[in-house]
Amino acid sequence: MRLAKFSIYKYVKTNRGWRYCKPAYSANNKVTPHVVLVDGKEEQHSEGAYYLNVNDQWEKVGVTAVQAQEAQTKRLARQGYERDTGERLPEPECRKELLSGSIARYLEELELKVAGRSRRTKTLAAAKVALREFAEQSQVRHLKEVSASHIARHMAWVIQESPTHSARTAANRFLRILQFLKHAGQFLWSEWASRHTRLG
Numbered sequence: 001m002r003l004a005k006f007s008i009y010k011y012v013k014t015n016r017g018w019r020y021c022k023p024a025y026s027a028n029n030k031v032t033p034h035v036v037l038v039d040g041k042e043e044q045h046s047e048g049a050y051y052l053n054v055n056d057q058w059e060k061v062g063v064t065a066v067q068a069q070e071a072q073t074k075r076l077a078r079q080g081y082e083r084d085t086g087e088r089l090p091e092p093e094c095r096k097e098l099l100s101g102s103i104a105r106y107l108e109e110l111e112l113k114v115a116g117r118s119r120r121t122k123t124l125a126a127a128k129v130a131l132r133e134f135a136e137q138s139q140v141r142h143l144k145e146v147s148a149s150h151i152a153r154h155m156a157w158v159i160q161e162s163p164t165h166s167a168r169t170a171a172n173r174f175l176r177i178l179q180f181l182k183h184a185g186q187f188l189w190s191e192w193a194s195r196h197t198r199l200g
Contacts, residue, residue, distance in 0.1 A: 006075040017109070021037055034046045102180075155170045
């Protein structure tokens, strides 16, 4: 059985944008609250939340260092039990990240980039329309529940609702949604997108 580390990260705003950074640890191997390593140097970051890396997916575990280490300890204990007994336990229920909340954070980051002139105002406006429209029309509640079929159905809806039934409009919305999903850690979409680059 290959053992996972369930590494702790904090998602923070750096000079290069929002990034998952490893936390700093104290002498007793406790996570130092709100201190992360950015390019090898310790920085204070009170914003953002803590995540565990679980099978190359990001699992949000709280906004404090204590919550993060408790979640990691539980994951490691579960893994140890399964290794020692050979018994597979049911997957623990985790708090699912709301799609609406993830979209709101993404748009806030875009607003900061517009203010810093690294993104254009029309990029932000287009993202707001595409993402808020997708969330409302698809009725998907949680980020990890977004599927290829949700995207496909939404693209068909965009074409149908467009005054000119434009596939180009749908393609533009499609790219905005994929950019958001990649940013949110749903990396499977880059592979999916490579097979669906044309909309008819």
